[in-house]
Structure formats: structure tokens, C-alpha cells
Amino acid sequence: xxxxxxxxxxxxTRKHRELKTxxxxxxxxxxxxxxxxxxxxxxxxxxxxxxxxxGDVVLVVDEGGSARKVLGAPRCPVRTVICGIVDxxxxxxxxxxxx
Amino acid sequence: xxxxxxxxxxxxTRKHRELKTxxxxxxxxxxxxxxxxxxxxxxxxxxxxxxxxxGDVVLVVDEGGSARKVLGAPRCPVRTVICGIVDxxxxxxxxxxxx
Amino acid sequence: xxxxxxxxxxxxTRKHRELKTxxxxxxxxxxxxxxxxxxxxxxxxxxxxxxxxxGDVVLVVDEGGSARKVLGAPRCPVRTVICGIVDxxxxxxxxxxxx
Amino acid sequence: xxxxxxxxxxxxTRKHRELKTxxxxxxxxxxxxxxxxxxxxxxxxxxxxxxxxxGDVVLVVDEGGSARKVLGAPRCPVRTVICGIVDxxxxxxxxxxxx
Amino acid sequence: xxxxxxxxxxxxTRKHRELKTxxxxxxxxxxxxxxxxxxxxxxxxxxxxxxxxxGDVVLVVDEGGSARKVLGAPRCPVRTVICGIVDxxxxxxxxxxxx
Numbered sequence: 001x002x003x004x005x006x007x008x009x010x011x012x013t014r015k016h017r018e019l020k021t022x023x024x025x026x027x028x029x030x031x032x033x034x035x036x037x038x039x040x041x042x043x044x045x046x047x048x049x050x051x052x053x054x055g056d057v058v059l060v061v062d063e064g065g066s067a068r069k070v071l072g073a074p075r076c077p078v079r080t081v082i083c084g085i086v087d088x089x090x091x092x093x094x095x096x097x098x099x
Numbered sequence: 100x101x102x103x104x105x106x107x108x109x110x111x112t113r114k115h116r117e118l119k120t121x122x123x124x125x126x127x128x129x130x131x132x133x134x135x136x137x138x139x140x141x142x143x144x145x146x147x148x149x150x151x152x153x154g155d156v157v158l159v160v161d162e163g164g165s166a167r168k169v170l171g172a173p174r175c176p177v178r179t180v181i182c183g184i185v186d187x188x189x190x191x192x193x194x195x196x197x198x
Numbered sequence: 199x200x201x202x203x204x205x206x207x208x209x210x211t212r213k214h215r216e217l218k219t220x221x222x223x224x225x226x227x228x229x230x231x232x233x234x235x236x237x238x239x240x241x242x243x244x245x246x247x248x249x250x251x252x253g254d255v256v257l258v259v260d261e262g263g264s265a266r267k268v269l270g271a272p273r274c275p276v277r278t279v280i281c282g283i284v285d286x287x288x289x290x291x292x293x294x295x296x297x
Numbered sequence: 298x299x300x301x302x303x304x305x306x307x308x309x310t311r312k313h314r315e316l317k318t319x320x321x322x323x324x325x326x327x328x329x330x331x332x333x334x335x336x337x338x339x340x341x342x343x344x345x346x347x348x349x350x351x352g353d354v355v356l357v358v359d360e361g362g363s364a365r366k367v368l369g370a371p372r373c374p375v376r377t378v379i380c381g382i383v384d385x386x387x388x389x390x391x392x393x394x395x396x
Numbered sequence: 397x398x399x400x401x402x403x404x405x406x407x408x409t410r411k412h413r414e415l416k417t418x419x420x421x422x423x424x425x426x427x428x429x430x431x432x433x434x435x436x437x438x439x440x441x442x443x444x445x446x447x448x449x450x451g452d453v454v455l456v457v458d459e460g461g462s463a464r465k466v467l468g469a470p471r472c473p474v475r476t477v478i479c480g481i482v483d484x485x486x487x488x489x490x491x492x493x494x495x
Contacts, residue, residue, distance in 0.1 A: 033206060041128060044158060062277060064162035065263070109386050145298075175363075249410075285407045288405050310481075311447075316479060351487075377397045
């Protein structure tokens with residue numbers, strides 16, 4: 001599980017039928033400690049019903065079992081899902097507000 | 100889950116019987132934000148019925164449970180599957196068309 | 199599984215209902231051999247009932263099946279869970295006390 | 298899933314009883330595009346019945362569920378299994394023959 | 397799956413009840429080809445009944461399903477387990493003896 005920023009959208013007309021219902025978002029992990037810069041590669045995530053969009057800092061769970069449970073879609077090919085929108089993080093004395 | 104470009108094909112005469120039905124494709128993750136350059140190593144993926152081929156930019160799900168569901172093959176040894184073909188991505192003001 | 203230090207807290211008002219019960223913690227893997235410096239990226243973890251907080255060095259299990267078992271929450275979208283608090287490590291002649 | 302070269306053998310007298318039946322092989326991922334050089338660390342794999350040996354370029358599936366299905370051994374502690382022997386790859390105009 | 401050296405021990409009084417039975421070991425992946433130097437980060441592993449200790453070179457399976465089967469503990473939060481002790485590896489003409 002990690003914290004990421006939604007950095008974009010993806011459109012795909014031809015895709016598995018179980019994926020048709022969900023917006024496809026690009027997310028990039030952020031390190032909320034210190035610089036707050038991006039870490040790791042851009043991943044593709046589905047919104048698990050929290051209404052996330054570009055610019056939001058979100059909770060990402062990168063595990064197939066979790067993703068299918070969140071979507072209530074046991075046959076959906078999915079591994080990465082957005083499960084929350086981060087309001088604030090604290091690390092030592094440093095507090096960051098995102099929402 | 101990530102976005103990748105199909106960069107090649109693989110032929111294997113001797114392989115597990117459950118793998119005989121599916122084309123084997125080489126995919127390389129791309130970062131649709133900014134430079135669009137490749138990120139990460141070349142992976143091997145099966146086509147989950149979307150008809151992808153070299154040059155296509157695709158949705159890849161890297162999880163065994165998903166892959167077996169997509170193929171409808173509960174006994175197939177598979178982890179990485181192509182689930183869609185990307186038409187377009189947007190990130191900030193930047194829009195990229197792939198199809 | 200790895201050893202990590204709890205480095206912060208996360209607040210998220212809008213999140214999946216199954217996540218509402220658990221504190222969200224930021225953890226950073228530490229290498230208990232040699233320098234003891236951080237390794238890898240900051241991850242997000244749930245406390246599996248051990249009462250961990252910022253500053254603690256903890257046992258982290260990064261696997262969905264384990265995480266849901268620890269929480270006793272079979273429908274929770276979770277992958278990373280804190281399962282213990284480290285008292286001490288030894289490596290060669292070097293002993294480090296954390297608690 | 299990835300393509301790898303078998304680079305060695307491993308002997309272990311004391312091991313889990315379910316592992317006693319299978320040869321233990323060392324594999325190293327190769328990138329079949331461009332230089333064909335190794336990428337990533339050396340992994341340990343079991344042969345899923347294709348008769349692979351040192352020097353072969355193989356299909357590797359790195360997922361526990363797949364590995365146990367391939368071996369027909371539902372109680373075997375295994376994650377990485379060789380599922381095929383690569384004859385040839387193509388990437389753009391470049392064709393590589395391995396067998 | 398990978399080969400690793402046991403490099404230390406971990407003590408944790410407060411931990412999940414299912415973890416109380418097993419020694420907690422620190423392991424560091426080794427590359428048995430060429431230099432034999434360490435690769436990757438230090439991980440935490442449970443001994444799956446082979447009696448491994450500091451200095452041993454071991455077989456590590458990093459997958460939850462495998463780990464729980466090896467321990468015979470279906471409710472244990474565990475992902476990384478030691479399944480064997482390596483006697484010897486060979487790679488090309490190079491043979492290394494560990495035990």
C-alpha cells in the first residue's frame with residue numbers, strides 16, 4: 001500500500017468487459033516525508049468508489065484480492081485500486097495538508 | 100497494473116500445455132507522463148483477447164488471479180496479461196494519442 | 199516481510215468503509231545490519247493490533263492474505279500490516295536495541 | 298512473467314519434503330530486445346516439466362498459484378517455475394534464435 | 397524464490413500470536429554466480445522447519461500461500477519462509493560449496 005498523486009487519465013475503447021465500468025487513472029507514488037517528490041514509476045489504477053481525480057493525493061492498494069473486493073467485481077482483471085483520499089500526513093514535526 | 104508498449108513476439112515449441120493457445124508477447128512499461136520513455140524491464144505477457152500486436156500501447160495486469168480469470172483458464176500458469184488497448188492518455192495539459 | 203520504522207501518520211476522511219477502523223501509518227524499511235539506514239520507499243501500513251506508533255521499529259508483512267487474516271477483516275482492501283514491535287536485532291557481533 | 302537464461306544448478310540436501318522431486322535451477326532474466334544482456338538478480342526456479350538445463354532460454358512464471366498448478370503440487374512451497382523453452386524472439390526487425 | 401544468507405536474528409516480544417512459535421531471521425539475497433556478493437535489501441524470514449541459523453545459505457520462498465503451507469499455519473501473517481539449506485551451487489565451470 002502506498003500514497004500516490006493522481007497524475008492523469010487513460011482512455012481505452014477496446015478492453016476487457018469487466019473494466020468498462022471504471023475510470024482508469026494514472027497514479028505516481030509520492031513520499032510524504034521530506035521532499036514530497038515522486039518515487040517509482042507511473043502505475044495504472046481503478047477508482048474504488050472514492051471519486052478521485054487528477055491532483056488528488058490518494059491511498060493505493062496494489063493487490064488483486066483487495067482490488068476485486070473493493071470493486072465488488074470478483075471476475076475483474078485488476079490489481080491496483082484507489083481506496084481513499086488523503087487529507088493530511090504528518091512525519092516528525094512536519095504536517096502536510098493535501099485536501 | 101501499468102501501461103506498456105508491445106515490443107515483440109516470442110516462440111516456444113516446448114511449453115506447458117495450457118500456454119499453447121495464447122500468443123506470447125514482449126511488453127515494456129511506458130510512462131505516459133512527460134517523455135513517454137520506457138521504464139522497467141521487458142516482461143512477457145499473454146493477450147487476454149484484445150488482439151494486441153507489436154506497436155500497440157496496452158493495459159497490462161500483472162497478477163495471477165486476474166490473468167487466469169481473463170483467459171478463462173483456471174489451470175494456466177500465467178501472471179501477466181494484456182487487458183486493453185490504450186487510445187489516449189492525458190496528464191496535465193498534455194494529451195497523447197496512441198490509436 | 200521486512201523490518202521498518204514508523205515515520206508518520208496519515209489522515210483520510212473519504213476512504214473505503216473497511217479501512218475506517220484502523221490507524222494508517224507511514225513506514226520506511228530499515229536495514230538492521232550495518233548502518234541501519236533506510237532502504238526503499240515509504241509505504242502505507244495498517245496496525246494489526248500491536249499498538250505501534252511513530253518511532254517504533256516494527257515487523258511488516260506485505261501480503262494481502264496475511265493482512266486480512268491479521269485484521270480479521272476478510273473484505274478489507276489491505277496489503278501491508280504491522281505484526282510486531284522489534285525489541286532487538288543481532289547481526290554478527292553487532293546488537294541493536296530498539297525498545 | 299519473463300524470459301530468462303538458466304545459469305546454474307543448486308543442491309540442497311536438507312529441504313522441505315515437497316521440494317525433493319524437482320531440480321533447482323538458477324535463472325537470470327534476459328532482455329530479448331536490443332543487447333540481450335541480463336537484467337535483474339539471479340532467481341531460483343523449479344522446472345515445471347519442460348526439461349530445461351543450463352544454457353537454455355526459458356519462460357519463467359513468478360507466481361505461487363501458477364507454480365503449484367504447473368507442478369501439480371498444491372502443498373509445495375514454490376513461487377518461480379519454468380514453463381517453456383524459448384525457440385526465438387523477434388523485436389522490430391531483429392530476430393534472435395535460441396534453440 | 398531466491399538464495400540468501402542468514403545474517404542475523406530478530407527479537408520481538410509484542411507480536412501477532414501466530415508468530416510466537418517461529419524464530420525470526422534476517423536474510424540477505426546472494427548471487428551465487430560470479431562474485432557471490434549480496435544483492436537486494438535485508439528481508440525478514442521465518443524458518444520453515446529446516447533449522448537454519450546465521451551463516452547458512454538458504455532457499456527462500458517469498459510468497460504468502462507457500463509460507464503458510466510450509467508452517468502448517470493457515471492463519472499466520474507470513475510471506476517469507478526458509479525452505480532449505482544450500483549445500484552447493486554450480487554456474488558454468490564454477491562450483492561453490494556452502495555446507
